[in-house]
Amino acid sequence: MTQGTQKTRKPTQQRGIQTKDKILQAAERLFSEKGFHKTNTKEIAAEAGVATGSVYAYFKDKKSVFLDIYGSASHITFLQKTCRDLDFSKKSNREIILALLQSLAEEHTLSPGFRREVSAMRVNDKDVEAIHTRLHEAMRTQLVDTLRRKEKALRITDLDAAAFVILCACEEVIHASRTNTPDIEQERLLDTLADMIARYVFKKDF
Amino acid sequence: MTQGTQKTRKPTQQRGIQTKDKILQAAERLFSEKGFHKTNTKEIAAEAGVATGSVYAYFKDKKSVFLDIYGSASHITFLQKTCRDLDFSKKSNREIILALLQSLAEEHTLSPGFRREVSAMRVNDKDVEAIHTRLHEAMRTQLVDTLRRKEKALRITDLDAAAFVILCACEEVIHASRTNTPDIEQERLLDTLADMIARYVFKKDF
Amino acid sequence: MTQGTQKTRKPTQQRGIQTKDKILQAAERLFSEKGFHKTNTKEIAAEAGVATGSVYAYFKDKKSVFLDIYGSASHITFLQKTCRDLDFSKKSNREIILALLQSLAEEHTLSPGFRREVSAMRVNDKDVEAIHTRLHEAMRTQLVDTLRRKEKALRITDLDAAAFVILCACEEVIHASRTNTPDIEQERLLDTLADMIARYVFKKDF
Amino acid sequence: MTQGTQKTRKPTQQRGIQTKDKILQAAERLFSEKGFHKTNTKEIAAEAGVATGSVYAYFKDKKSVFLDIYGSASHITFLQKTCRDLDFSKKSNREIILALLQSLAEEHTLSPGFRREVSAMRVNDKDVEAIHTRLHEAMRTQLVDTLRRKEKALRITDLDAAAFVILCACEEVIHASRTNTPDIEQERLLDTLADMIARYVFKKDF
DNA sequence: GATGAATGAGTGTTCATTCAT
DNA sequence: AATGAATGAACACTCATTCAT
Numbered sequence: 047m048t049q050g051t052q053k054t055r056k057p058t059q060q061r062g063i064q065t066k067d068k069i070l071q072a073a074e075r076l077f078s079e080k081g082f083h084k085t086n087t088k089e090i091a092a093e094a095g096v097a098t099g100s101v102y103a104y105f106k107d108k109k110s111v112f113l114d115i116y117g118s119a120s121h122i123t124f125l126q127k128t129c130r131d132l133d134f135s136k137k138s139n140r141e142i143i144l145a146l147l148q149s150l151a152e153e154h155t156l157s158p159g160f161r162r163e164v165s166a167m168r169v170n171d172k173d174v175e176a177i178h179t180r181l182h183e184a185m186r187t188q189l190v191d192t193l194r195r196k197e198k199a200l201r202i203t204d205l206d207a208a209a210f211v212i213l214c215a216c217e218e219v220i221h222a223s224r225t226n227t228p229d230i231e232q233e234r235l236l237d238t239l240a241d242m243i244a245r246y247v248f249k250k251d252f
Numbered sequence: 253m254t255q256g257t258q259k260t261r262k263p264t265q266q267r268g269i270q271t272k273d274k275i276l277q278a279a280e281r282l283f284s285e286k287g288f289h290k291t292n293t294k295e296i297a298a299e300a301g302v303a304t305g306s307v308y309a310y311f312k313d314k315k316s317v318f319l320d321i322y323g324s325a326s327h328i329t330f331l332q333k334t335c336r337d338l339d340f341s342k343k344s345n346r347e348i349i350l351a352l353l354q355s356l357a358e359e360h361t362l363s364p365g366f367r368r369e370v371s372a373m374r375v376n377d378k379d380v381e382a383i384h385t386r387l388h389e390a391m392r393t394q395l396v397d398t399l400r401r402k403e404k405a406l407r408i409t410d411l412d413a414a415a416f417v418i419l420c421a422c423e424e425v426i427h428a429s430r431t432n433t434p435d436i437e438q439e440r441l442l443d444t445l446a447d448m449i450a451r452y453v454f455k456k457d458f
Numbered sequence: 459m460t461q462g463t464q465k466t467r468k469p470t471q472q473r474g475i476q477t478k479d480k481i482l483q484a485a486e487r488l489f490s491e492k493g494f495h496k497t498n499t500k501e502i503a504a505e506a507g508v509a510t511g512s513v514y515a516y517f518k519d520k521k522s523v524f525l526d527i528y529g530s531a532s533h534i535t536f537l538q539k540t541c542r543d544l545d546f547s548k549k550s551n552r553e554i555i556l557a558l559l560q561s562l563a564e565e566h567t568l569s570p571g572f573r574r575e576v577s578a579m580r581v582n583d584k585d586v587e588a589i590h591t592r593l594h595e596a597m598r599t600q601l602v603d604t605l606r607r608k609e610k611a612l613r614i615t616d617l618d619a620a621a622f623v624i625l626c627a628c629e630e631v632i633h634a635s636r637t638n639t640p641d642i643e644q645e646r647l648l649d650t651l652a653d654m655i656a657r658y659v660f661k662k663d664f
Numbered sequence: 665m666t667q668g669t670q671k672t673r674k675p676t677q678q679r680g681i682q683t684k685d686k687i688l689q690a691a692e693r694l695f696s697e698k699g700f701h702k703t704n705t706k707e708i709a710a711e712a713g714v715a716t717g718s719v720y721a722y723f724k725d726k727k728s729v730f731l732d733i734y735g736s737a738s739h740i741t742f743l744q745k746t747c748r749d750l751d752f753s754k755k756s757n758r759e760i761i762l763a764l765l766q767s768l769a770e771e772h773t774l775s776p777g778f779r780r781e782v783s784a785m786r787v788n789d790k791d792v793e794a795i796h797t798r799l800h801e802a803m804r805t806q807l808v809d810t811l812r813r814k815e816k817a818l819r820i821t822d823l824d825a826a827a828f829v830i831l832c833a834c835e836e837v838i839h840a841s842r843t844n845t846p847d848i849e850q851e852r853l854l855d856t857l858a859d860m861i862a863r864y865v866f867k868k869d870f
Numbered sequence: 871g872a873t874g875a876a877t878g879a880g881t882g883t884t885c886a887t888t889c890a891t
Numbered sequence: 892a893a894t895g896a897a898t899g900a901a902c903a904c905t906c907a908t909t910c911a912t
Contacts, residue, residue: 214425313908
């Protein structure tokens, strides 16, 4: 997905696929635990149970291992499902928003270290930033579409800007509520955030 | 402020203070431009016009130069002034919030590189995170206090959580609107955000 | 020719011979273009359309591929023909020498890269040097024999030393005239060299 | 001489000059013995009695250590003196040429390994070739000038081409007579070469 | 106080060679 | 016979830190 050059191996055989997967999983584990810069390629190979050279058989360099993990379908899929599955019919507007937030928070919980690493790397690396922007935009589109399904209930008209702002707020609140060793529990923060968003987006909420 | 060991010099003489200041300023310039990891101590010394060894006379190591800059009064002061100066009397609630946002955005503009670096480093470094949390809390306190001054106009009661969420939203929207090479201009995003916050915080806003 | 160990395959079947040939040809092409050190075995295999492992089925290691090419009959044959074909009867002495030079220069033109590579490797590798010496000696013998055919016209008596010196001169002039991005055209240099040799070797030349 | 970038140290202090010299001498020793490619930077540092990093303080990279040695004044000076010191007055033409050859041969004797390495590297490296060409041209100029001093005795008119050809012949004969484990002693070869050149260059030589 | 030369552990990456299939 | 995935030693180069002057 990231490579494509003649030099990196594109595994077709069973064994090759397994090896690449082992590397990917080992790398994700280590990047999450120790961060990108503090993980070296020898460790990745060791953790994956392969030789150093094998990492370079499947990936151009260390960074493209990272990019492959981050850009992989799983990340996109998860984020999109988060929006798609919002069930508008059965709940109050506020509950709908809260469900969205909880879903997003859950994803952070699944690989908190990796998410942390992404937010560190993207500020200094064009390629990481590009993927982050792509994912952000995919989510925005999804969110805009979702909001349109309840158009009559909406207060706001500039859905694009609203979606952008909402996603930013969610991202940072979830991030900060995990790392800031807070005196306020995450649940209370998500509640508050849901309140703010719901009140902003919908005409009434009761 | 960061050291205290016997090894690092605590300048009392005029000359020593000047040297330390030159290093601090040079480092801030370089960290902002190139990031922490891509700036080496030799460059800092060169930019400051001192010898490499002098950096280690005043600072334990490279990181504590960073910490000293970030934790210095100037950063706190700025952020606190931002809140303190909000003039509640003359404007509508929405205008007040917008003024807050613009002030925060302006601070990002003053040293965007350094802020970028902070948000990268804090996720992997306890010490940086600690300072960030401290600043965040200082702002939160300030914001809570400020809101209390207009208590009668408020919709919300959990001011602590609200302040936390508001600040997170501001931080990320400003950050993202700078880096995401956005199809939406910053002004439109700040407007949107101000709308969201004002409607959330205040009983009425018209 | 170079191996003989039990490990390397000695092809008897049609297919094996073809495979070995494909490798040899691919390697010669790549060594000529990119040099020995900058060509890796994977590339050789790819260029030959075989698997990496097959190279090691027919050759002990990378170097013995090189040795096999260089020591092969084709190289000797060409150089010897160059001498053998000199037609002494129809031309002036100077013209004969010039014809020799042009023939040698032409061979350089046919595979300049490979010759270049030989002259680089022989200085650091006993085996390459050995082949080079062998070829040089073969040529010397040939040249001595050739000169003997015109014995009466000769000035000189120490034909062995003369042949050695002549061949060295030819080799380097041709080499240098190709690489030194010269301000003097090759033709003029060959003319000059022919002059020098003819005047040295023959009693008269007019 | 080769660097000049801001990154490589230009030694002014006594100690720095000594260190750079130690590295240069160690490298020349190792390159001569084992060749450029088989000498690694750690070895150079160890042989010089300094740390690996010090090599990179004074030289951009491994190759520029080589270039610095080869391009240094000593090499140029020696070659030029060789020509300049030819004493035309007291000897026969043949003796003059022989003196030239012996002087050149002697230089090869001083650092045979390094010369060998040069002739290997120049065929694959633009920078090495450039220095070689420069030295060759300097010698050519010198030789042409020298010949002009005996203009009346000359047979030839195209001095540039002649000088080029003569130098090539000398270079390769000396080189080959050292490495080809020859059945002919060097002295005999130089004698032969001197004969060839003298007869070519001068009107009479007896 | 100040200098800047010296240090040396650490890292990403390459590639000749092997071997299970 | 042939494959190509896997190996792992080797190497050039960087840079935070120290210390003799």
